[in-house]
Amino acid sequence: MASVAILMGSRNDYEVMKPAEDALAQLGVESDVRVLSAHRNPEQLRRYVGEAGERGIAVFICGAGGAAHLAGAVAAHTALPVLGVPIPSSPLLGFDALLATVQMPPGVPVATFGVGAWGAKNAGLFAAAILAGGDAELRARLAQYREQQSAAAAGRPG
Numbered sequence: 001m002a003s004v005a006i007l008m009g010s011r012n013d014y015e016v017m018k019p020a021e022d023a024l025a026q027l028g029v030e031s032d033v034r035v036l037s038a039h040r041n042p043e044q045l046r047r048y049v050g051e052a053g054e055r056g057i058a059v060f061i062c063g064a065g066g067a068a069h070l071a072g073a074v075a076a077h078t079a080l081p082v083l084g085v086p087i088p089s090s091p092l093l094g095f096d097a098l099l100a101t102v103q104m105p106p107g108v109p110v111a112t113f114g115v116g117a118w119g120a121k122n123a124g125l126f127a128a129a130i131l132a133g134g135d136a137e138l139r140a141r142l143a144q145y146r147e148q149q150s151a152a153a154a155g156r157p158g
Contacts, residue, residue, distance in 0.1 A: 003056055004124075007033075007060060008062070009065070010089075011035050013065070017061075020120040022121070024124045028141060038069040060081070063086075065096075068101045072084075085116075098114075111123075113126070125145075
Protein backbone atom coordinates (compact mmCIF):
# COMPACT_ATOMS: atom_id res chain seq x y z
CA MET A 1 0.00 0.00 0.00
CA ALA A 2 1.17 3.50 -0.82
CA SER A 3 1.89 5.85 2.04
CA VAL A 4 2.16 9.05 -0.02
CA ALA A 5 -0.36 10.28 -2.57
CA ILE A 6 1.05 12.50 -5.29
CA LEU A 7 -1.80 14.39 -6.92
CA MET A 8 -1.79 16.86 -9.78
CA GLY A 9 -4.47 18.77 -11.60
CA SER A 10 -3.35 17.88 -15.13
CA ARG A 11 -1.38 15.20 -16.97
CA ASN A 12 0.88 18.03 -18.14
CA ASP A 13 2.04 18.48 -14.53
CA TYR A 14 3.60 15.03 -14.28
CA GLU A 15 7.02 16.07 -15.59
CA VAL A 16 7.25 18.65 -12.80
CA MET A 17 5.93 16.28 -10.11
CA LYS A 18 8.01 13.23 -11.10
CA PRO A 19 10.97 14.27 -8.88
CA ALA A 20 8.69 13.78 -5.84
CA GLU A 21 7.89 10.25 -6.98
CA ASP A 22 11.58 9.57 -7.72
CA ALA A 23 12.76 10.87 -4.33
CA LEU A 24 10.25 8.68 -2.52
CA ALA A 25 11.16 5.61 -4.61
CA GLN A 26 14.85 6.18 -3.91
CA LEU A 27 14.05 6.03 -0.19
CA GLY A 28 11.84 2.96 -0.54
CA VAL A 29 8.56 4.82 0.05
CA GLU A 30 5.58 3.78 -2.06
CA SER A 31 3.48 6.44 -3.71
CA ASP A 32 0.19 6.57 -5.54
CA VAL A 33 0.35 9.09 -8.40
CA ARG A 34 -2.97 10.44 -9.71
CA VAL A 35 -4.38 13.21 -11.87
CA LEU A 36 -7.38 14.64 -10.01
CA SER A 37 -8.39 18.21 -10.65
CA ALA A 38 -10.04 20.25 -7.91
CA HIS A 39 -12.08 21.93 -10.64
CA ARG A 40 -12.76 19.17 -13.18
CA ASN A 41 -13.02 16.15 -10.84
CA PRO A 42 -14.23 17.53 -7.48
CA GLU A 43 -16.32 14.49 -6.51
CA GLN A 44 -13.60 12.00 -7.51
CA LEU A 45 -11.07 14.05 -5.54
CA ARG A 46 -13.31 14.17 -2.45
CA ARG A 47 -13.85 10.39 -2.65
CA TYR A 48 -10.14 9.66 -3.14
CA VAL A 49 -9.15 11.81 -0.16
CA GLY A 50 -11.93 10.30 1.95
CA GLU A 51 -10.66 6.79 1.20
CA ALA A 52 -7.02 7.66 1.90
CA GLY A 53 -6.87 5.56 5.06
CA GLU A 54 -7.99 2.46 3.16
CA ARG A 55 -5.15 3.05 0.69
CA GLY A 56 -2.56 3.51 3.45
CA ILE A 57 -2.02 7.15 2.56
CA ALA A 58 -0.41 9.18 5.36
CA VAL A 59 0.75 12.28 3.42
CA PHE A 60 -0.51 14.12 0.33
CA ILE A 61 1.70 15.99 -2.14
CA CYS A 62 -0.37 18.20 -4.44
CA GLY A 63 0.94 19.99 -7.50
CA ALA A 64 -1.13 22.66 -9.21
CA GLY A 65 -0.62 25.77 -11.30
CA GLY A 66 -2.63 28.92 -11.83
CA ALA A 67 -5.24 29.31 -9.11
CA ALA A 68 -3.69 26.24 -7.38
CA HIS A 69 -6.73 25.04 -5.46
CA LEU A 70 -5.80 21.35 -5.40
CA ALA A 71 -3.80 21.39 -2.15
CA GLY A 72 -6.44 23.49 -0.41
CA ALA A 73 -9.24 21.26 -1.66
CA VAL A 74 -7.41 18.20 -0.34
CA ALA A 75 -6.66 19.90 3.00
CA ALA A 76 -10.35 20.76 3.35
CA HIS A 77 -11.18 17.03 3.36
CA THR A 78 -8.41 15.57 5.56
CA ALA A 79 -6.44 16.16 8.73
CA LEU A 80 -3.43 14.40 7.17
CA PRO A 81 -0.41 16.51 6.12
CA VAL A 82 -0.80 18.22 2.74
CA LEU A 83 2.28 19.47 0.90
CA GLY A 84 1.73 21.94 -1.93
CA VAL A 85 3.95 22.29 -5.00
CA PRO A 86 3.23 25.28 -7.26
CA ILE A 87 3.46 24.37 -10.95
CA PRO A 88 4.91 26.96 -13.37
CA SER A 89 2.14 26.50 -15.94
CA SER A 90 0.71 29.99 -16.32
CA PRO A 91 1.95 33.27 -17.81
CA LEU A 92 3.08 34.20 -14.27
CA LEU A 93 5.45 31.16 -14.25
CA GLY A 94 4.08 29.71 -11.02
CA PHE A 95 4.19 32.86 -8.88
CA ASP A 96 0.37 32.92 -8.88
CA ALA A 97 0.29 29.26 -7.80
CA LEU A 98 2.91 29.94 -5.11
CA LEU A 99 0.85 32.74 -3.59
CA ALA A 100 -2.40 30.77 -3.82
CA THR A 101 -0.80 27.80 -2.06
CA VAL A 102 1.20 29.61 0.61
CA GLN A 103 -1.66 31.98 1.56
CA MET A 104 -4.08 29.33 2.82
CA PRO A 105 -6.50 30.74 5.39
CA PRO A 106 -5.79 29.96 9.05
CA GLY A 107 -7.06 26.59 10.22
CA VAL A 108 -6.52 24.67 6.96
CA PRO A 109 -2.73 24.41 6.70
CA VAL A 110 -0.82 23.44 3.58
CA ALA A 111 2.97 23.24 3.70
CA THR A 112 4.24 25.00 0.59
CA PHE A 113 7.38 24.23 -1.38
CA GLY A 114 9.25 26.02 -4.15
CA VAL A 115 7.86 26.38 -7.65
CA GLY A 116 8.50 23.51 -10.04
CA ALA A 117 10.61 20.37 -10.01
CA TRP A 118 12.91 21.51 -7.18
CA GLY A 119 9.87 22.04 -4.98
CA ALA A 120 8.48 18.64 -5.98
CA LYS A 121 11.73 16.87 -5.03
CA ASN A 122 11.83 18.69 -1.69
CA ALA A 123 8.17 17.81 -1.07
CA GLY A 124 9.01 14.14 -1.66
CA LEU A 125 11.92 14.32 0.76
CA PHE A 126 9.79 16.15 3.32
CA ALA A 127 7.02 13.56 3.02
CA ALA A 128 9.63 10.87 3.71
CA ALA A 129 10.85 12.85 6.73
CA ILE A 130 7.28 13.01 8.08
CA LEU A 131 6.93 9.25 7.71
CA ALA A 132 10.41 8.67 9.18
CA GLY A 133 9.21 10.00 12.52
CA GLY A 134 7.53 6.64 13.11
CA ASP A 135 9.81 4.40 11.04
CA ALA A 136 13.40 3.81 12.19
CA GLU A 137 14.40 2.03 8.97
CA LEU A 138 13.18 4.93 6.81
CA ARG A 139 14.91 7.37 9.18
CA ALA A 140 18.17 5.48 8.58
CA ARG A 141 17.68 5.53 4.78
CA LEU A 142 16.97 9.26 4.90
CA ALA A 143 20.12 9.85 6.99
CA GLN A 144 22.16 7.82 4.49
CA TYR A 145 20.68 9.84 1.60
CA ARG A 146 21.73 13.07 3.32
CA GLU A 147 25.23 11.73 3.99
CA GLN A 148 25.55 10.86 0.28
CA GLN A 149 24.43 14.38 -0.63
CA SER A 150 27.02 15.88 1.71
CA ALA A 151 29.79 13.69 0.30
CA ALA A 152 28.85 14.60 -3.27
CA ALA A 153 28.94 18.34 -2.48
CA ALA A 154 32.37 18.30 -0.76
CA GLY A 155 35.74 18.49 -2.43
CA ARG A 156 37.44 20.37 -5.20
CA PRO A 157 35.49 21.61 -8.21
CA GLY A 158 36.20 20.11 -11.61
